[in-house]
Amino acid sequence: xxxxxxxxxxxxxxxxxxxxxxxxxxxxxxxxxxxxxxxxxxxxxxxxxxxxxxxxxxxxxxxxxxxxxxxxxxxxxxxxxxxxxxxxxxxxxxxxxxxxxxxxxxxxxxxxxxxxxxxxxxxxxxxxxxxxxxxxxxxxxxxxxxxxxxxxxxxxxxxxxxxxxxxxxxxxxxxxxxxxxxxxxxxxxxxxxxxxxxxxxxxxxxxxxxxxxxxxxxxxxxxxxxxxxxxxxxxxxxxxxxxxxxxxxxxxxxxxxxxxxxxxxxxxxxxxxxxxxxxxxxxxxxxxxxxxxxxxxxxxxxxxxxxxxxxxxxxxxxxxxxxxxxxxxxxxxxxxxxxxxxxxxxxxxxxxxxxxxxxxxxxxxxxxxxxxxxxxxxxxxxxxxxxxxxxxxxxxxxxxxxxxxxxxxxxxxxxxxxxxxxxxxxxxxxxxxxxxxxxxxxxxxxxxxxxxxxxxxxxxxxxxxxxxxxxxxxxxxxxxxxxxxxxxxxxxxxxxxxxxxxxxxxxxxxxxxxxxxxxxxxxxxxxxxxxxxxxxxxxxxxxxxxxxxxxxxxxxxxxxx
Amino acid sequence: xxxxxxxxxxxxxxxxxxxxxxxxxxxxxxxxxxxxxxxxxxxxxxxxxxxxxxxxxxxxxxxxxxxxxxxxxxxxxxxxxxxxxxxxxxxxxxxxxxxxxxxxxxxxxxxxxxxxxxxxxxxxxxxxxxxxxxxxxxxxxxxxxxxxxxxxxxxxxxxxxxxxxxxxxxxxxxxxxxxxxxxxxxxxxxxxxxxxxxxxxxxxxxxxxxxxxxxxxxxxxxxxxxxxxxxxxxxxxxxxxxxxxxxxxxxxxxxxxxxxxxxxxxxxxxxxxxxxxxxxxxxxxxxxxxxxxxxxxxxxxxxxxxxxxxxxxxxxx
Numbered sequence: 001x002x003x004x005x006x007x008x009x010x011x012x013x014x015x016x017x018x019x020x021x022x023x024x025x026x027x028x029x030x031x032x033x034x035x036x037x038x039x040x041x042x043x044x045x046x047x048x049x050x051x052x053x054x055x056x057x058x059x060x061x062x063x064x065x066x067x068x069x070x071x072x073x074x075x076x077x078x079x080x081x082x083x084x085x086x087x088x089x090x091x092x093x094x095x096x097x098x099x100x101x102x103x104x105x106x107x108x109x110x111x112x113x114x115x116x117x118x119x120x121x122x123x124x125x126x127x128x129x130x131x132x133x134x135x136x137x138x139x140x141x142x143x144x145x146x147x148x149x150x151x152x153x154x155x156x157x158x159x160x161x162x163x164x165x166x167x168x169x170x171x172x173x174x175x176x177x178x179x180x181x182x183x184x185x186x187x188x189x190x191x192x193x194x195x196x197x198x199x200x201x202x203x204x205x206x207x208x209x210x211x212x213x214x215x216x217x218x219x220x221x222x223x224x225x226x227x228x229x230x231x232x233x234x235x236x237x238x239x240x241x242x243x244x245x246x247x248x249x250x251x252x253x254x255x256x257x258x259x260x261x262x263x264x265x266x267x268x269x270x271x272x273x274x275x276x277x278x279x280x281x282x283x284x285x286x287x288x289x290x291x292x293x294x295x296x297x298x299x300x301x302x303x304x305x306x307x308x309x310x311x312x313x314x315x316x317x318x319x320x321x322x323x324x325x326x327x328x329x330x331x332x333x334x335x336x337x338x339x340x341x342x343x344x345x346x347x348x349x350x351x352x353x354x355x356x357x358x359x360x361x362x363x364x365x366x367x368x369x370x371x372x373x374x375x376x377x378x379x380x381x382x383x384x385x386x387x388x389x390x391x392x393x394x395x396x397x398x399x400x401x402x403x404x405x406x407x408x409x410x411x412x413x414x415x416x417x418x419x420x421x422x423x424x425x426x427x428x429x430x431x432x433x434x435x436x437x438x439x440x441x442x443x444x445x446x447x448x449x450x451x452x453x454x455x456x457x458x459x460x461x462x463x464x465x466x467x468x469x470x471x472x473x474x475x476x477x478x479x480x481x482x483x484x485x486x487x488x489x490x491x492x493x494x495x496x497x498x499x500x501x502x503x504x505x506x507x508x509x510x511x512x513x514x515x516x517x518x519x520x521x522x523x524x525x526x527x528x529x530x531x532x533x534x535x536x537x538x539x540x541x542x543x544x545x546x547x548x549x550x551x552x553x554x555x556x557x558x559x560x561x
Numbered sequence: 562x563x564x565x566x567x568x569x570x571x572x573x574x575x576x577x578x579x580x581x582x583x584x585x586x587x588x589x590x591x592x593x594x595x596x597x598x599x600x601x602x603x604x605x606x607x608x609x610x611x612x613x614x615x616x617x618x619x620x621x622x623x624x625x626x627x628x629x630x631x632x633x634x635x636x637x638x639x640x641x642x643x644x645x646x647x648x649x650x651x652x653x654x655x656x657x658x659x660x661x662x663x664x665x666x667x668x669x670x671x672x673x674x675x676x677x678x679x680x681x682x683x684x685x686x687x688x689x690x691x692x693x694x695x696x697x698x699x700x701x702x703x704x705x706x707x708x709x710x711x712x713x714x715x716x717x718x719x720x721x722x723x724x725x726x727x728x729x730x731x732x733x734x735x736x737x738x739x740x741x742x743x744x745x746x747x748x749x750x751x752x753x754x755x756x757x758x759x760x761x762x763x764x765x766x767x768x769x770x771x772x773x774x775x776x777x778x779x780x781x782x783x784x785x786x787x788x789x790x791x792x793x794x795x796x797x798x799x800x801x802x803x804x805x806x807x808x809x810x811x812x813x814x815x816x817x818x819x820x821x822x823x824x825x826x827x828x829x830x831x832x833x834x835x836x837x838x839x840x841x842x843x844x845x846x847x848x849x850x851x852x853x854x855x856x857x858x859x860x861x862x863x864x865x866x867x868x869x870x871x872x873x874x875x876x877x878x
Contacts, residue, residue: 094837095599096645101608103601175607227615229645244731247644248655248825248833252731272728272823275833278710279726279823286718286725439836442602443594450606483603 080543080559085268088553089280089289092273093247097230099218100174105551108215109293110245110271112552113253114154114236115218118145118164119211121548124371125467126211130159130219130237131195140204140504147193151260153221154235161189166222168197174226178209178217180474202502204509205468213467213550239264239556249273265544265559284309284537291538291545293553296411297355300535309537315359316465316534316549317367320416321476322405322527325457327487330403337524339391343427345383346529349419353412358532364520365472366513367531372506374514378521388427400428406445406459409437413460416529431458446485455485465534465549473497473516477525488525562866566859573855577848581633584847585626588840594618595838599642616642629844643839651842652830656812656849659819659826662727662749663811665742667804670750670757675800677754678761679788682796685766693758701755706817709748713821717744727824745822749815753807760803764796771795794868805861809854813846 091106099115102108120129133146151159168187171178186198199206210217220228221235230236231245239261240253253269272289274280278299284292285302295303303309324331324340331337346360359368362380366373392401407417414435421431436445446461448454463472475481478497479489496519500512536553538545543561546554588595596612597604613619617628632639638648681693700708717725724741733741768774769792777791778784816828827846834842 092833093644095601095643098645101600101604101612103604174611175605226611227645232645246654246825247641247646247651248830250728250825270730273825274823275829276820276823279821282713282718283726283728283823286721288724288726288728439598443597447602482605 080265080561082265082559083267084560085270086266086291086542086545086555086558087270087272087289088291088293088555089274089283090271090293090553091551092275097232097245098227099220099230100171100216100226102215102218105293106273108550109552110251111218111230112212112215112238113240113251113269113271114230114234114238114242115220116236116238117210117212117214117217117219118147119207121212121546121552121554126207126213129212130164131210134207136204136206136504138504140202140206140502141199143197143199143206144190145195145197145210147195148260149193151237152258153237154241154256156258157221159219159237160192160222161195162192162222163219164195165189166224167217167219170220170224170226171217178206178214181206181209201498203470204501204504205470208466208468209470211467212548212552213465215550240269243268247273259556261556264556266555269555284539287539290542291536291553291555293536293547293551295535295537297357297535303537304535306537308540310540310545311535311537312547313357313533313535314547314549315369315531317365317369317463317467317469317531318465318534319361319365319367319463319528319531320413320460321463321485322416322420322460322529323455323458323486324525324527325455325485325487326489326523326525329457330401331457333395334523335391335395336397336401337527339388339395339427340424340429341381341524341527342384342388342391343424343429344420344527344529345423346381348423349416350530352419353415354530354532357535358530361528361530362517362521363524363526363528364517365469365477365528366517366520367469369531370469370513372500372509372513374510374517377514377517381521383423385426392428397428400430402430402432403458404432404434404456406434406436406441406456408441408446408461409435410462413462417460447483451480451482452484453487455487459485461485467549470501473500477520486525488523490519490523490525493519493523566863569855569859569862573852573859576855577851578630580847580851581629581844582626584844585629585840588838588843589622591838595642595840598838612642616640633844633848638845639841641839641842643833643837643842648841648845652827652845652849655825655827655830658824659812659815659828661738662742662745662815662818662824662826663808665739665746666749666753666811667808669746670753671804673750674754674757675761677758678800679765679793679796681758681762682765682769690762694762697755697758699755700751701753701759703752704817705748705752705815706821708751709745709818709821712744712748725822727822742824745818745824748818748821749811756803756807757800761796761800764799765792768792768795797868798865801861801864802858805857806854808857809850812853813850 090109091104093106093110094104095101095107097107097111099111102111116129118129118131119126119134121127128148130148130151131145132148134143136143145164147159147161147164153159165187168178168182169184172182172184172186181199181203182197183200188196190196197206208214219237224233230242234242237260239256239259241256243252243254245251250270250272253271255264255267257263272283274283277296280292281295281300281303283289285306292303304311324337326332341363350356350358350360360380361367362378368375392398405417405420407413417433417435421433424431445456445459463476466472474497475483477484477488477493479494493516496512496515500509500516503509503512536547541561542558544555544558546557548554596609596618600609600612617625620628640646641648641651644651677693677697681690684690713725716722723744725744727741727745729738729741774787774791777787782790813828813831815826816832818824819826819829827849830842831846831850833839834846
C-alpha cells in the first residue's frame, strides 16, 4: 500500500488576519504540482455516533503517513480526468439536515456539500471560503469580514452580507451564540460585502469559530427559518447541489455550475450511508464505495493492507476526558486527583487501545498539535505508583480509596475504563466499573441537568476534534461551563482563558497557553491520557480527495485518476 | 367464509389499537428524552426546548395519545423526529426494498425447502433423510448475520462473484439488481430452509401415515397420484402456516442481514427509530409490521382452506 506523502507545509493563513497573499498563492501553486497532499484529520462528533472504535491491537503493518492536523489543502486536483461520479461511504446522519442543529459526523458531511462557512480548511488552519479577508481591531473585540464577490445561492440569488447577519442572529436566537462569543445584534452589514461582528469579549480565535470546523455556523439564506432542513429546502453556495435524499440510504449531489470555486472535475457525488463499520469497510474493499470517511485500526486491517487504497492518517484533538468531581465526593482533594493521574501508564494505554496511532496527552486541552502549545510549561506526566500512594496517604486514604468509574459505551472507552481500573489498583484505588450506553449515560452520569450539574464523581466522556481548544475551555473547564462535569471552578484558569482569547499574537497566546497548561496539570480537574488519530481512505481510481478534522469529505477538487 | 374474513379483520383492528397503545405507553415509560436523543447531549437547551415544542413533546399524556390515534386514523402520520420528513416518506422506500429482498429470499428457499422436506419424508430414517434434517438444523441454528458475513466475504470480496454489499445504484435494471440482492437473499434462504424443510417433512410423514392415504393406495392409485392428490394437500397446511410467520419476520426482523449488507430496509429503519426514540416512525413501523403478520397469516389460512375443503366448511360455520 502506498503511503500518501504530505508536505506539512505551513500554507495556513494566519487565522488572525486573513487574505490571499502573493506568498501564499505561489506556495499553493507549487504544492498543486506535487502529489496531492492529504492534510486531513478525523473526528467522532461529540456525544453522538462515534463509530471510530480503535480498540485493541490490530496489525497495522500497512501504516500510513501521519499528516498535520486540522485542515485540508484546497488545491485543484493534479492531472485527473474530468467527469464521473464519486461514491462516498459516510455515517448515516443521526438527525435532520438542519445546518444550525447538526450535531453528528454524518450530518456534517452531507450539509457541508451544499452549505459553506465564512472560512474553510486550509493547510494547518483555516482559509478563505465565503469570506476572503478578516481583520480584528486592536483588542480582538471586533472582527470585520470581507465577503467573496459574485457568489450565488443555488437558487440563483446573490449571496450578501444580509445572509451572514441573518445566519448569526438565528444562531444566537437558538441559544448557541457561537461558543458564547456573540450576542443578539452583534452582527451588522457594513455594506453588501462587508460584515462586522462585535464580540462579547476579546476573542482572537473567532475566525475558527466561523469556519467549517464549527459546522453549525454554515451560512444560510437570510429568508431561512430556524428548523429548515437542507432536504426540505435545498439550497446553498457550495460546489454540490442536493438532487435527492433518502435518510436511510444516501444522498445524491450534482455539480453546482455557478460555484465560486470553479467547475468541479467530477459531475456528481453520491453519498452512501452506513450504520455499521464492518460493512462500510467491506464496501470500500469491494469497490462499492470509492471513499470511506472513517475507519478504525481494529477491523481496518484489510484496508490498511490494500494496495488499491490511499489511506489518510491524521492527528486530531479527539480525546477522552476522565473527569473528577471537584465539588464533592472522593476527589475534592487535589492530591487524590493527582494520585489517580500518576497511577496510569499512558504509553501502555495508547499502545493497547490504538496500536500507537494516538498521542499521549498531559491532562490539559492545549494539545501539542496547536501552534501555541508551550512544550516547556509542564513535564509530561508519567506513571509513578509510589508517588501516587504517597499522595493518597497525605490525603487521608492510606488504606486505599473505593470509587465507581462511569464510562460511556462508545468506541474504546469501556476498554480505557478497564485499563484505568487495573492500573490504579496498584496505587490503592479500588474502582468499580459502570458502563452505560449512549442512550442513558449522558442523562444519568454526565451533566444530568443543564447547565451541567449532577454528574457522577468519576467518569469518562468523549470529546471531538476542535481546531482551537476554546470550546473545551469555555464549556468543559471554565467555571459554570455548560459541559463542566467536574464542577471545576478556578479563578486563575478563568483569567488565563481570558488572557488566551484576548491575545492576538502567537507569542502572547503561547504564554497564556502555558498558564492554562500549568493550572490544569496541577489541579487535574480531569485526566486526559491521549488524543487520537483518525483514518480515512479513498480508492486510487481517484485523486484529490480531502478530509477534514470533523469528518467532512471534500471532493470539489477530486477527479478520476 | 366472508363472515370469517370480516371477523378476522375486525379482530385485527383491535389488535392494532392495542399495539399502538402499548408502544405509546412504553415510550412514556422510557427514561430518556427524544429531543435530547435526536439533538445529542451537547445541543443547547434552547434548541432542545424548541424541538420539544415543535413536536408537541411538552403536551400532556392524553393530548399526545389522542393526537397519535387521530393521526393514524386520518393517515396523517406526522413528521419523523430524526429527519423532519413525513413518516411515510421515510418508511415507504424501506418497505419496498425489504419487499424485494424478502420476495427473492422466499423464491429461492420455498421450492428447495419443500422439495427437500418431501424427499426427507419419502426416504424417512434413511441417510438422505438424516442428511437433510441435520443440514436444516445446522442452517437454522446459525444466525443469518453470521451466514451473511461469510457469504459476503467469500463470494463477494474474495471471489467477486456477487456484490458484497447491497448498495444498488439508482436506475439499476431489475435483473441486474439480483446481483446485489443475491447474497443477502441467500443468507436468509439458508436459515429458512431448515424451518420449512423440517415442517414439510413432518407434515408429509403425518399425511403419509394417515388412513386416507393408505386407503388411496389400496384403491390402486399410483404413488405419484397419492402424493399429489392426498398427501401434498394435507402436508402443506403446517408448512404454509410456518411460511406466513416467516414472511412477517422477513419484513421486520432481518436487521442483521440488512446491516451486514448495508441494505437500507425496513428492519434497519425500525431499529434506528428505536435507538433514536423517533416515536412517529416507530409507531407507524410497528403497525406496518403487525399488518404484515396479520395479512400473511390470514392469507395462509385462506390458502389452507382452499386446499382443504374440511377446513373451508369449518370456517364457514
